[in-house]
Amino acid sequence: MATFGSLSDRLAETLKNLRGKGKLSPADVDGTVREIRRALLDADVALDVVKSFTAAIRERALGDEVNKALNPAQQVVQIVNEELVEILGGQQRRLEFAKKPPTVIMLAGLQGAGKTTLAGKLAKWLKKEGHTPVLVASDLQRPNAVTQLQVVGEQAGVPVFAPEPGNGVGDPVKVAKNGVRFAADKLYDVVIVDTAGRLGVDADMMKQAANIRKAVDPDEVLFVIDAMIGQDAVVTAKAFQDGVDFTGVVLTKLDGDARGGAALSVAHVTGRPIMFASTGEGLDDFEPFHPDRMASRILDLGDILTLIEQAQGAFDEAEALEMAEKFATDSFTLDDFLKQMQQLRNMGSIKGMLSMLPGAKGMREQLDNFDEREIVRTEAIIQSMTKAERANSKLLNGSRRLRIARGAGSTVTEVNQLVNRFEQAAKMMKTVAKGGVPQVPGMGPIPGAGFGGGRKQVAKKKGSKAGNPAKRAAENARLANGEKAAPAAPTGGGFGLGGKKGDKAPTQEELASLQKFLGR
Amino acid sequence: MANPWSLSGALRGVFSRKTIDDTTWDDLETSLIGADFGPDVTEQITEHLREQVARYNTTDPADLRRMLRENLEERLSKLDSTLKLSNRPAVVLVVGVNGVGKTTTIGKFAKFLRNFDRTVVVGAADTFRAAAVEQLGTWAERAGVQIVKPQQQGQDPASVAFQTVEKAMRESIEIVIIDTAGRLQTKAGLMDELGKIKRVVEKQTEIAEVLLVLDATTGQNGLAQAEAFIQHAGVTGLVLTKLDGSARGGFVLAVQEQTGIPIKLVGQGEGINDLTGFTPHVFVQNLIG
Missing domain, CATH: 3.40.50.300 (P-loop containing nucleotide triphosphate hydrolases)
Structure with a gap:
């Protein structure tokens, strides 16, 4: 989508030249730092922040810490990541509730940042946490903002306090004040005050926001900001900090492909923590903010390190060897198939895992269509089989399949599909284990060690047949396993390349540089 | 209340100096990036202006300002911005x-x-x-x-x-x-x-x-x-x-x-x-x- 190559690509390029160097010269570091600077600017991080940031990186990169490390280049990336997380506010902060209810939360931000939608999401989230929130419609400016809040409130199952019709009629300060009194009377324990969007330069509107703040004395003032905002983020954030003095930040529209550098700028300039992230249009697309993930996103590095760690943690080396043995000797059973699947689940959500891949932002839309429950369904089917059946899939005749389908709460068709998939996979694995290249329909030849084809396939299979994505993912995991047994092929390389290089086959040299980059 | 940032404000500092020197270029770059031009376009513009400044051998920031304006105007007016609403409806x-x-x-x-x-x-x-x-x-x-x-x-x-x-x-x-x-x-x-x-x-x-x-x-x-x-x-x-x-x-x-x-x-x-x-x-x- 975006035309810029991802930072990981560019860094890999820069770092290629560093291969074999045990020590980084200042010139080497400068090259890397320049790329980082560009990447940050492309991600809309404010220039001032970029400057102080790159200066810090440069200093640390030239220090002992790096040159003592086994792989200096890798270490630089690590430093960048650490510094980013640091600025983004190290650890998360939670909402602070008032000692004496109601807790008042006020929302403020530019027009179109997504305040009203966010109010609904926050309310729903609070409700789920066992609170009794009420929404207060203090946005009397934008046409029908009040109606919108009412609809949103209804969807969230939360009452809305809206005494004024809006559209320029009524006094927002009074509404906010009455809203809090209303909540206290009716014993609601959280009040969420939605205010009108305003520009940082609009003195009158900022004054109004300050007045609302004074009137309701909120426990939290959340500044809602669009992840797509550019260099203006700093000015706007400052204006709001001076105007209403917010206590926390909410980042919206993170489901787009903006890198969200604004988050960094805002956190750096105001020193206020980012508390929540909103990641979609549904009222449930709302979660506490994770600084580390954001750091990787800004750099578009993907969460390679975490991914590798997780993969290593989840796959037991001994088990992997055993599995490879099974592939080779044709004793791969449905039991093993299930074990594979469960291991995969241990790695955490597949969606999360896929989105950790560098450059995976292009795949995000496809990830959205990936249904994780497929794995659970497959599990249910296999677990409904007897031991004998699991060991020998040939036993499965029609009546056994019907019983299994009933037991798993699915249909015979689904059971049939699963068995077919298993048989195909077993056959394919045998080929792989024997050192051949598996023929997968519609996948084309698989280049080198880059199992990118398989990975892509996971994503492309949007609305297709049930367990397919799961199977693909399972296959990949198995490939990873198989590779572990054969030390020549790198796990990380297979994962990373899959998302990154897309359709073109990586050359040996690229592979090597990536491995270097991954520190393997 | 923070003063609204504006490119003109940022550039005023740049152009109010006596001569064009290294800080001028730095500040110019800062201002352009601050205006969301992005690193690529900013580089192109400063590059182009450096060339022009060298060619005309000027050290007057006022010239630079004029060049910048011309450069931006020229680039922005390359395309026809009229709405075509002649169909009915x-x-x-x-x-x-x-x-x-x-x-x-x-x-x-x-x-x-x-x-x-x-x-x-x-x-x-x-x-x-x-x-x-x-x-x-x-x-x-x-x-x-x-x-x-x-x-x-x-x-x-x-x-x-x-x-x-x-x-x-x-x-x-x-x-x-x-x-x-x-x-x-x-x-x-x-x-x-x-x-x-x-x-x-x-x-x-x-x-x-x-x-x-x-x-x-x-x-x-x-x-x-x-x-x-x-x-x-x-x-x-x-x-x-x-x-x-x-x-x-x-x-x-x-x-x-x-x-x-x-x-x-x-x-x-x-x-x-x-x-x-x-x-x-x-x-x-x-x-x-």
Whole structure:
């Protein structure tokens, strides 16, 4: 989508030249730092922040810490990541509730940042946490903002306090004040005050926001900001900090492909923590903010390190060897198939895992269509089989399949599909284990060690047949396993390349540089 | 209250020095990046200016300022920014990501057209967001134009668009403006829906303009937005909104150059008359001062 190559690509390029160097010269570091600077600017991080940031990186990169490390280049990336997380506010902060209810939360931000939608999401989230929130419609400016809040409130199952019709009629300060009194009377324990969007330069509107703040004395003032905002983020954030003095930040529209550098700028300039992230249009697309993930996103590095760690943690080396043995000797059973699947689940959500891949932002839309429950369904089917059946899939005749389908709460068709998939996979694995290249329909030849084809396939299979994505993912995991047994092929390389290089086959040299980059 | 940042303010410092030296270039770069031009365009501009300064052998910052203005104006005016609304009915489709000000823009645009005595009907094909139809209804009333609303909640937007165009043809209304739901460019399903609206309308009559609304506070993501919408909706013109804030919208230069789609309208406030055609000269004047 975006035309810029991802930072990981560019860094890999820069770092290629560093291969074999045990020590980084200042010139080497400068090259890397320049790329980082560009990447940050492309991600809309404010220039001032970029400057102080790159200066810090440069200093640390030239220090002992790096040159003592086994792989200096890798270490630089690590430093960048650490510094980013640091600025983004190290650890998360939670909402602070008032000692004496109601807790008042006020929302403020530019027009179109997504305040009203966010109010609904926050309310729903609070409700789920066992609170009794009420929404207060203090946005009397934008046409029908009040109606919108009412609809949103209804969807969230939360009452809305809206005494004024809006559209320029009524006094927002009074509404906010009455809203809090209303909540206290009716014993609601959280009040969420939605205010009108305003520009940082609009003195009158900022004054109004300050007045609302004074009137309701909120426990939290959340500044809602669009992840797509550019260099203006700093000015706007400052204006709001001076105007209403917010206590926390909410980042919206993170489901787009903006890198969200604004988050960094805002956190750096105001020193206020980012508390929540909103990641979609549904009222449930709302979660506490994770600084580390954001750091990787800004750099578009993907969460390679975490991914590798997780993969290593989840796959037991001994088990992997055993599995490879099974592939080779044709004793791969449905039991093993299930074990594979469960291991995969241990790695955490597949969606999360896929989105950790560098450059995976292009795949995000496809990830959205990936249904994780497929794995659970497959599990249910296999677990409904007897031991004998699991060991020998040939036993499965029609009546056994019907019983299994009933037991798993699915249909015979689904059971049939699963068995077919298993048989195909077993056959394919045998080929792989024997050192051949598996023929997968519609996948084309698989280049080198880059199992990118398989990975892509996971994503492309949007609305297709049930367990397919799961199977693909399972296959990949198995490939990873198989590779572990054969030390020549790198796990990380297979994962990373899959998302990154897309359709073109990586050359040996690229592979090597990536491995270097991954520190393997 | 922070002083609003502006490129002109930032540049004033640059140009008020006596000579052009290294700090001038540094500050110039800082200012341009600060105005969301992005690292690439900024590099091109400073490069070009350095060349010119060397060629004319000048050390006067006033010259530099003039060169910068000329450079920007020249680059911005490469494309024709007139709206083509000669068909009858002239159908205008308005698209964009969430929260950029599509509905507001339509309200202002309808008023803008009423000022030229055109008859207008707006179609509320944003059937997704809560109360979007009502919001458009309010604007339609303010602008004094007709509106076609969906008959039920969550009706297919394409059918609303169809009915709007049908009404215009039946009652020979000159201009049709269709509002669509905001969608992030990464949502494939929603982008396909846009394609459908377009196909449905195209069966009735030619679409005169597809306007992509961009928020001036957007950063470099604006380019990704433009590319996706061009691909799925065949955008013919850009509308830049929220220029009244402290934002600067420098990214539109990159968008215009990389996509070849001209900016056609600019919005500068919440009032119904705060929408004007795009004139590079005025835009640059406001930007640089």
